[in-house]
Amino acid sequence: MWLAPRAVSVKASVAVKALTPTNPKQVVDSLEKCEAAYAAIKQQGLKLDMTRGKPSSEQLDLANELTSVLAPTDYKAADGTDARNYGGLDGLPEMKAIFAELLETAPANVIVGGASSLTMMHDAVVRGLLHGVPDGDGPWLKSKIKFLCPAPGYDRHFAICQQHGIEMINIDLDSSGPDMATVEKLVAADASIKGMWCVPKYSNPTGETYSAAVVERLASMPTAAPDFRLFWDNAYVVHDLYDTTDPLLEILAECAKAGKPNRPLEFASTSKISFAGAGVAVMAASPANVADAKKHLAIQTIGPDKLNQLRHVRFFKNAAGVKAHMQKHAALLRPKFDAVTRIFERELGGSGLAAWTKPRGGYFVSLDTLDGCAKEVVSLANQAGVKLTAAGATFPYGKDPRDRNIRVAPSLPPLDQIRAAMEIVCVCVGLASIRKLLA
Amino acid sequence: MWLAPRAVSVKASVAVKALTPTNPKQVVDSLEKCEAAYAAIKQQGLKLDMTRGKPSSEQLDLANELTSVLAPTDYKAADGTDARNYGGLDGLPEMKAIFAELLETAPANVIVGGASSLTMMHDAVVRGLLHGVPDGDGPWLKSKIKFLCPAPGYDRHFAICQQHGIEMINIDLDSSGPDMATVEKLVAADASIKGMWCVPKYSNPTGETYSAAVVERLASMPTAAPDFRLFWDNAYVVHDLYDTTDPLLEILAECAKAGKPNRPLEFASTSKISFAGAGVAVMAASPANVADAKKHLAIQTIGPDKLNQLRHVRFFKNAAGVKAHMQKHAALLRPKFDAVTRIFERELGGSGLAAWTKPRGGYFVSLDTLDGCAKEVVSLANQAGVKLTAAGATFPYGKDPRDRNIRVAPSLPPLDQIRAAMEIVCVCVGLASIRKLLA
Numbered sequence: 004m005w006l007a008p009r010a011v012s013v014k015a016s017v018a019v020k021a022l023t024p025t026n027p028k029q030v031v032d033s034l035e036k037c038e039a040a041y042a043a044i045k046q047q048g049l050k051l052d053m054t055r056g057k058p059s060s061e062q063l064d065l066a067n068e069l070t071s072v073l074a075p076t077d078y079k080a081a082d083g084t085d086a087r088n089y090g091g092l093d094g095l096p097e098m099k100a101i102f103a104e105l106l107e108t109a110p111a112n113v114i115v116g117g118a119s120s121l122t123m124m125h126d127a128v129v130r131g132l133l134h135g136v137p138d139g140d141g142p143w144l145k146s147k148i149k150f151l152c153p154a155p156g157y158d159r160h161f162a163i164c165q166q167h168g169i170e171m172i173n174i175d176l177d178s179s180g181p182d183m184a185t186v187e188k189l190v191a192a193d194a195s196i197k198g199m200w201c202v203p204k205y206s207n208p209t210g211e212t213y214s215a216a217v218v219e220r221l222a223s224m225p226t227a228a229p230d231f232r233l234f235w236d237n238a239y240v241v242h243d244l245y246d247t248t249d250p251l252l253e254i255l256a257e258c259a260k261a262g263k264p265n266r267p268l269e270f271a272s273t274s275k276i277s278f279a280g281a282g283v284a285v286m287a288a289s290p291a292n293v294a295d296a297k298k299h300l301a302i303q304t305i306g307p308d309k310l311n312q313l314r315h316v317r318f319f320k321n322a323a324g325v326k327a328h329m330q331k332h333a334a335l336l337r338p339k340f341d342a343v344t345r346i347f348e349r350e351l352g353g354s355g356l357a358a359w360t361k362p363r364g365g366y367f368v369s370l371d372t373l374d375g376c377a378k379e380v381v382s383l384a385n386q387a388g389v390k391l392t393a394a395g396a397t398f399p400y401g402k403d404p405r406d407r408n409i410r411v412a413p414s415l416p417p418l419d420q421i422r423a424a425m426e427i428v429c430v431c432v433g434l435a436s437i438r439k440l441l442a
Numbered sequence: 443m444w445l446a447p448r449a450v451s452v453k454a455s456v457a458v459k460a461l462t463p464t465n466p467k468q469v470v471d472s473l474e475k476c477e478a479a480y481a482a483i484k485q486q487g488l489k490l491d492m493t494r495g496k497p498s499s500e501q502l503d504l505a506n507e508l509t510s511v512l513a514p515t516d517y518k519a520a521d522g523t524d525a526r527n528y529g530g531l532d533g534l535p536e537m538k539a540i541f542a543e544l545l546e547t548a549p550a551n552v553i554v555g556g557a558s559s560l561t562m563m564h565d566a567v568v569r570g571l572l573h574g575v576p577d578g579d580g581p582w583l584k585s586k587i588k589f590l591c592p593a594p595g596y597d598r599h600f601a602i603c604q605q606h607g608i609e610m611i612n613i614d615l616d617s618s619g620p621d622m623a624t625v626e627k628l629v630a631a632d633a634s635i636k637g638m639w640c641v642p643k644y645s646n647p648t649g650e651t652y653s654a655a656v657v658e659r660l661a662s663m664p665t666a667a668p669d670f671r672l673f674w675d676n677a678y679v680v681h682d683l684y685d686t687t688d689p690l691l692e693i694l695a696e697c698a699k700a701g702k703p704n705r706p707l708e709f710a711s712t713s714k715i716s717f718a719g720a721g722v723a724v725m726a727a728s729p730a731n732v733a734d735a736k737k738h739l740a741i742q743t744i745g746p747d748k749l750n751q752l753r754h755v756r757f758f759k760n761a762a763g764v765k766a767h768m769q770k771h772a773a774l775l776r777p778k779f780d781a782v783t784r785i786f787e788r789e790l791g792g793s794g795l796a797a798w799t800k801p802r803g804g805y806f807v808s809l810d811t812l813d814g815c816a817k818e819v820v821s822l823a824n825q826a827g828v829k830l831t832a833a834g835a836t837f838p839y840g841k842d843p844r845d846r847n848i849r850v851a852p853s854l855p856p857l858d859q860i861r862a863a864m865e866i867v868c869v870c871v872g873l874a875s876i877r878k879l880l881a
Contacts, residue, residue, distance in 0.1 A: 057528050063517075063526040066526075070514055070753075071510050071512060071513060071514050074510060075506035075507055075510050078509070085502065087502040087717040087719055088717070089496050089718040090719065121744060125742040126742070129568060132572065133571065144572075159741075159744075163741055166738070167572065274528070278527070280525060280527050280528050280749065281525070281526060281749035302598075303561055303564040304560055305558060305598075305719075308556070308557045310717060310720035
């Protein structure tokens with residue numbers, strides 16, 4: 004059960020902003036204020052959930068017509084394919100065209116999949132393990148392999164590696180992308196590094212976008228492994244919150260230009276465009292990678308659900324239709340993201356206790372506490388009725404080496420509940436930080 | 443372009459029925475008649491395709507309302523799940539209930555997948571290779587493994603093995619199922635035999651159903667491998683052509699009764715019930731197998747397309763609805779199957795040149811020529827404008843050791859074209875057989 008926001012509004016700022024770690028008296032005062040505020044919150048028995056990177060019901064409503072857009076006799080694709088029947092390994096031409104335009108590449112580079120880009124990524128890793136990839140010398144699992152993992156990142160990427168015994172190496176991320184000096188040094192020296200997870204635009208969870216310089220370096224850097232792959236999860240390619248978009252260089256073209264056409268495997272889906280559980284996913288890659296994937300896909304399936312593709316084609320019509328639809332999502336999401344960062348600013352701004360991102364797109368806000376405080380903040384919030392993503396979840400093996408990152412997911416809950424939850428989180432940050440400073 | 447049937451009707455019977463291989467004069471006469479008939483057919487430049495085990499357009503039409511059955515606001519499952527959003531690894535409860543009833547098992551044994559049971563089978567094999575299965579001692583790919591392959595069988599099963607380096611062992615099939623004496627001997631002696639492909643009902647391509655005795659022996663036979671698995675592709679579970687159904691023992695219960703609950707992995711789908719390219723697939727298995735599969739599925743996907751499940755639930759309502767729908771399919775398919783076997787009987791009956799199955803369900807008729815004639819028949823038919831499934835395709839590695847099996851797929855073409863094609867095939871059988879006998 005959710006409560007109305009004002010009922011739990013607590014001026015954590017009173018405690019937090021007053022904090023000057025060099026002044027013991029003030030610290031103790033702040034601690035007392037925070038503890039009082041926290042005790043008051045706990046008594047309210049709230050139940051707020053900020054863990055899920057899921058679209059809200061209102062966002063899903065935007066595409067409700069999708070379920071009935073196909074008339075009973077509307078099953079023929081433009082090339083005459085009967086979308087109800089078997090066949091068509093890589094998707095209907097018109098669905099490929101939409102994805103190609105959204106990803107700024109050619110339809111021939113596109114394989115349309117089922118409903119899940121996660122599945123396409125998982126299966127691409129599994130194919131590499133069992134069979135290898137173009138430019139390589141056979142199955143990856145012939146020896147121990149490693150992936151570079153910019154972190155904080157997407158926990159499900161890391162889970163794929165962990166499940167398959169792929170060693171993960173943390174790479175720091177800043178506002179322009181991964182720490183390229185470290186990346187370049189590692190991949191140049193170690194042929195067992197076969198892959199790197201990237202969420203290049205509105206990264207999960209930081210919301211940052213890779214700079215042009217970073218993309219160019221990723222595309223052109225020498226790698227000891229001839230079959231090194233960028234797993235380029237462009238999950239938020241059209242997921243802007245504001246009128247402007249973060250520019251991102253198109254990875255297939257950049258890699259081709261650098262003479263490494265087979266380096267990137269790009270993924271995306273309509274999960275956060277149409278329906279999260281019933282969208283359409285896509286992989287884009289070089290001709291050699293597409294041919295290789297299709298060779299294996301032909302063994303795994305007779306083809307993806309083409310009626311759902313046709314449904315999406317009829318509903319969105321074209322790439323411009325997708326982009327127009329995303330503006331409606333943005334209108335629903337923007338106030339929620341604004342609320343999160345505004346409350347962080349109001350309650351924690353200038354305190355020196357936390358830093359956070361102000362994403363211009365995507366699905367998450369990333370909150371960094373003082374080192375060693377994230378687990379405690381999540382635990383305190385949890386006890387006060389606010390569920391946060393487990394601390395560490397955004398890092399390989401679930402271990403945040405500095406125990407400071409917290410992923411905040413504002414898309415699902417209503418605005419008033421987000422406000423309430425964030426104010427509580429700020430109190431928890433204050434309390435955990437001061438306790439840490441006094442310890 | 444198809445031609446009308448009578449235009450190509452050729453009395454192969456004249457040639458074939460006259461054949462008495464012990465009488466050289468008659469044989470030569472028959473050869474001349476067959477060659478004349480074949481030459482006449484070739485001149486007509488026909489284009490007939492009997493290769494595809496696909497539903498016809500008329501069959502697909504039966505489910506056209508499926509595409510529009512969901513109203514824009516109809517997205518909630520019975521348990522309150524929003525089918526549009528993420529989540530739900532093993533399917534909506536009401537979809538699980540329908541599959542459980544059709545497969546005569548409990549909903550708890552059911553995992554609903556995406557659109558393709560082939561994908562579920564492929565992925566189950568891959569999980570075994572990479573991670574092993576319950577009762578085993580780790581990944582199957584730690585050593586060379588083998589699968590038993592009743593043959594003729596489904597080429598896509600064999601392709602999964604071939605792609606992954608799993609050695610295939612042919613097992614003969616008769617009208618009651620696989621040659622159990624050989625199966626029992628092999629699995630008892632060889633721990634590297636980890637699996638066996640079975641299409642137990644209306645088998646692809648023979649149309650035969652495993653007898654109760656065969657199923658009991660498969661369920662209870664001792665195996666050297668503790669983690670031996672029956673890949674039980676129950677693709678034609680409700681695909682009867684006539685009012686009666688071939689009885690088939692329920693494999694999960696039989697194996698449990700025999701103390702081997704984890705032995706079977708059962709698969710099915712609505713591909714040949716609703717839409718071949720946009721149906722819903724299912725795996726059924728023991729609690730241990732279900733738990734194991736879900737552990738891995740949780741890494742591979744956030745969940746299958748629940749809206750398509752809901753669409754199927756609304757359209758079919760329940761298992762009885764599915765069965766009623768299948769009677770409509772049978773009404774369309776029955777005349778086509780009848781035509782195939784009637785023409786075989788008329789043109790080849792009593793000739794001793796061929797044997798064929800008379801399926802009571804499923805999607806195929808299996809034609810056996812004299813040994814060493816199948817490739818030649820397919821080639822002759824092809825030159826005369828009738829495309830048949832490649833000879834050998836129904837055997838592991840594409841090699842029919844006796845070169846005699848031809849799979850006939852009557853579902854897709856219209857009835858008149860089936861008649862025309864079958865008459866030509868009979869001429870080709872006559873021609874190839876006589877040439878062989880004279881060689």
